[in-house]
Amino acid sequence: MNISHLENQTFNPSTFLLTGFLGLEYAHRWISLPFCFIYMTVILGNCTILHVIRTDSSLHEPMYYFLAMLALTDLGLCLTTLPTVLGIFWFDAREIPFSACFTQLFFIHSLSLVESSVLLSMAFDRFVAICNPLRYGSILTTQRIVTMALAFAFRSFSLIVPLPLLLRRFHYCRTNVLSHSYCLHLEIMKLACSDIIVNHIYGLTVVAFTVGIDSLLIFLSYVFILKTVLSIASREERLKAFNTCVSHICAVLLFYVPMIGLSLIHRFGERAPHIVHILMxxxxxxxxxxxxxxxxxxxxxxxxxxxxxxxCAVKLIQT
Structure with missing residues (x-):
């Protein structure tokens, strides 16, 4: 089965048609096994992080509050895509109404912006801890952290709300087949028969003023961190300071590299194999x-x- 076949056979102007791995429909049950494992691992891992931070009072510090925000955002992204992905693999449930698709799109993109904001706040946390440690407690107070979290959520949700509203006004007359197992703005926008220049401009503007600025500020924070760390005389202290940043640097790379790759493929990779779009x-x-x-x-x-x-406590209880 290929995309053109789906376009000719299943067009419905009130729904979109999601696709799994085209040409491998016979193996969807087997493909679902690693996805089930990934989703279970995501839920278990992030819930464990949240449980440990919540129940251990010694971890009620700014760094771990931001880590809890990151875990909540990751859980949200996982649960947003879980129903449609496994629905295709298990039940061949490909049709999704416009309203459901736009709702999923809203949460995927808004939570992605929230994650970018959280990564920025974690970079700020490391910057204050290393460059101005004596004022760490007075700068990153609990009230200020809550304010930052609410501001990031408001920024992300308010900037993404126009996207589904703009998509709703379009007429979809060519095809309703999406190339993914969930709804993304760029993918839906390409199916419209209307002028999509406003969506293009608004989408690029949102990315530039959120992810673009966040990544730039993260980079600048590490420039100052590197400058401060290199001025430390003790080699052990320098290594200790660098070590506190390793986890955050890995999280930044895990988030921004795939995002940039997917954006480039969507905008410039029309000739790339369909499987590359899906995997990315x-x-x-x-x-x-x-x-x-x-x-x-x-x-x-x-x-x-x-x-x-x-x-260890669980093992002791079981024995």
């Missing part, structure tokens, strides 16, 4: 939620110790 879209949405708990559990001593302590 899955990497973009699943790699950060899957790997962030692993990275922070391995590289953050306090989180690692608390998780091991919880596991």
């Amino acid at each position: 879209s899955y990497v973009y949405l699943l790699a950060p939620p899957l790997m962030n708990p692993v990275v922070y559990s391995i590289k953050t001593k306090q989180i690692r110790q608390r998780i091991l302590k919880k596991l």
